[in-house]
């Protein structure tokens with residue numbers, strides 16, 4: 001019998017960036033849940049100790065997830081456009097389909113060679129013909145899938161007039177923070193935008209990473225670095 005203890009964090013983090021289209025700074029929020037488990041044989045298990053280890057593991061992965069430079073997806077609060085890195089372009093989508101298709105083709109070609117040489121006892125020219133045929137057929141199929149599927153898989157960016165609940169201008173952000181008593185504004189924003197923490201999840205506000213060339217004065221308590229340090233002290 002094993003005893004398993006799982007710890008789940010529900011975190012939210014904000015990024016303030018300069019829009020690459022209009023140059024205006026804006027802030028968008030992003031969040032997700034992250035779990036970690038720790039197990040031990042039931043005879044020796046100390047629940048509190050297991051919980052501590054699981055908590056450390058989960059906190060470490062939250063820290064590295066929330067610290068990534070390019071995460072989330074929020075339209076500019078000024079010009080309503082997504083940043084290019086938030087968007088999957090038709091070309092990028094087509095390239096990933098092509099890559100998967102060619103990988104499948106390579107596996108089929110090797111598989112064809114293996115089956116014809118090991119099990120069917122065919123001559124070498126026929127083995128080559130079978131492998132090359134399989135590779136050629138999958139390559140054609142992969143190219144066709146990429147040409148047709150690329151534009152369909154890509155994001156459309158023309159909903160640019162819609163108001164994005166995940167983004168705020170500086171004025172909106174300052175007004176919103178003013179209503180939050182300084183506690184977990186980004187977590188409540190993320191919850192309000194549709195992803196509230198569930199029962200048994202540990203809610204954690206990871207603060208804001210200000211990447212703008214003209215940083216906004218929001219106080220250390222809300223800074224990503226401060227919240228990251230607090231997470232590591234849990």
Ligand SMILES: [Zn+2]
Pocket residue numbers: 019020021022023024076077078079080081
């Ligand atoms: Zn913009």
